[in-house]
Amino acid sequence: MTSIDTIVGELEARFDDIALEHVRAWKQAAPNRLAFGCLPVFAPREVLWAAGALPVFVRGGGDRLETIRGDAFYQSYICHLPRSTLELGLLGHLDVLDGMIFPNTCDVIRNLSGVWQSTFPQHVVRFMDPPQTAEPASAAAYLHHELTILYGELCALAGVKATGARLHAAIADVSDAHAAARELAAARCEQPWNLPIDEVYLLRRAADSMPPPAWTALARAYIAAALARGRRPEDRIRVCLVGAFCEQPPRALLRAAERAGCYIVDDDLTLGVEPCGPDPEVGAADDPMTAIVLAWLRASRPSAVRYDQHASAGRALVERVRHHRADGVLFAAPSFCDPALLDQPRLTRVLDQHAIPYTSFKYSENTGQFQSIREQAGTFADSVKLWGTA
Numbered sequence: 001m002t003s004i005d006t007i008v009g010e011l012e013a014r015f016d017d018i019a020l021e022h023v024r025a026w027k028q029a030a031p032n033r034l035a036f037g038c039l040p041v042f043a044p045r046e047v048l049w050a051a052g053a054l055p056v057f058v059r060g061g062g063d064r065l066e067t068i069r070g071d072a073f074y075q076s077y078i079c080h081l082p083r084s085t086l087e088l089g090l091l092g093h094l095d096v097l098d099g100m101i102f103p104n105t106c107d108v109i110r111n112l113s114g115v116w117q118s119t120f121p122q123h124v125v126r127f128m129d130p131p132q133t134a135e136p137a138s139a140a141a142y143l144h145h146e147l148t149i150l151y152g153e154l155c156a157l158a159g160v161k162a163t164g165a166r167l168h169a170a171i172a173d174v175s176d177a178h179a180a181a182r183e184l185a186a187a188r189c190e191q192p193w194n195l196p197i198d199e200v201y202l203l204r205r206a207a208d209s210m211p212p213p214a215w216t217a218l219a220r221a222y223i224a225a226a227l228a229r230g231r232r233p234e235d236r237i238r239v240c241l242v243g244a245f246c247e248q249p250p251r252a253l254l255r256a257a258e259r260a261g262c263y264i265v266d267d268d269l270t271l272g273v274e275p276c277g278p279d280p281e282v283g284a285a286d287d288p289m290t291a292i293v294l295a296w297l298r299a300s301r302p303s304a305v306r307y308d309q310h311a312s313a314g315r316a317l318v319e320r321v322r323h324h325r326a327d328g329v330l331f332a333a334p335s336f337c338d339p340a341l342l343d344q345p346r347l348t349r350v351l352d353q354h355a356i357p358y359t360s361f362k363y364s365e366n367t368g369q370f371q372s373i374r375e376q377a378g379t380f381a382d383s384v385k386l387w388g389t390a
Ligand code: SF4
Pocket: 079, 080, 081, 082, 105, 106, 107, 108, 109, 246, 247, 334, 336, 337, 338, 339, 340
């Protein structure tokens, strides 16, 4: 068995590789390989992978990059993600990518797609607008149309034929990765003391830019090595972390929250890569693209950036709290993130109805001071332990 230190060392090296040298090495290892950047949250991973394009999630530069020129593009009341993403581009760190996909997550990412097009004309830029409608048939037809066009374009770029067989194979690879991700989530839920959040986070961030089969093997190696640690549980509360689905908090912040007395047993940090429900069932659909479309429409997780006709996000959060045997919820939103911050009241209303305690704080990806967050998380943990409420 590979040692846990070796695996974590590899994960840290990948995480720190903001110039994407590992993506460059993957592309150079075989002809016709592409790599496409995907902004949070929606990314058609199976479609990209089927065309021979590595999906590479671009989640900003975090605290590993000083943002200078990227700041000049945005006002002070805009979140940090577009600034550091532009900085990455201006420094040439995203040159290895053949294109970028911008989903309609929020006004900021919508705007960034235009800025990107004019600043980096060498990139193929695609804006994807996932369906926002309560009418399933037209939503499915629309998304099928969009993804089929994208698939054709990518295959033409890669010089391969756009076949159903390629889509079938990609669905199988991504489904295997999803199975490993579910095993990871289950192991963390059962033994968070052996699978600390900052390591699990590194592993899930590795999925942002690894071929799915390679990540599946790495995830299973990590789970086996982490469970073999045999650590003893500590007296901490169990929490779900909600709202950090786009701009990412620094790893040190996650570590600080856990060390303050919490086990983070569930989160939405890598929404878009994690499995959200059953995988595409090819047998139940006419063709693999239909299966991909139906899986997304029926199963993706209710969130602040997804049309939620039946206001199911609050109920879904309560179910996640119950499923993970969590004692409460930590709302962690990036500063100036409208989707995350505007979503909080409707979620807390449902938590109040179920007497589930919560607390909230804001961060930015380059936050360097964690003392106040550590104190807040620690006070929350103590209150829940003593009185069962915050
Ligand atoms: S952090 Fe929030 S506001 Fe900023 S780009 Fe992401 S979703 Fe949009």
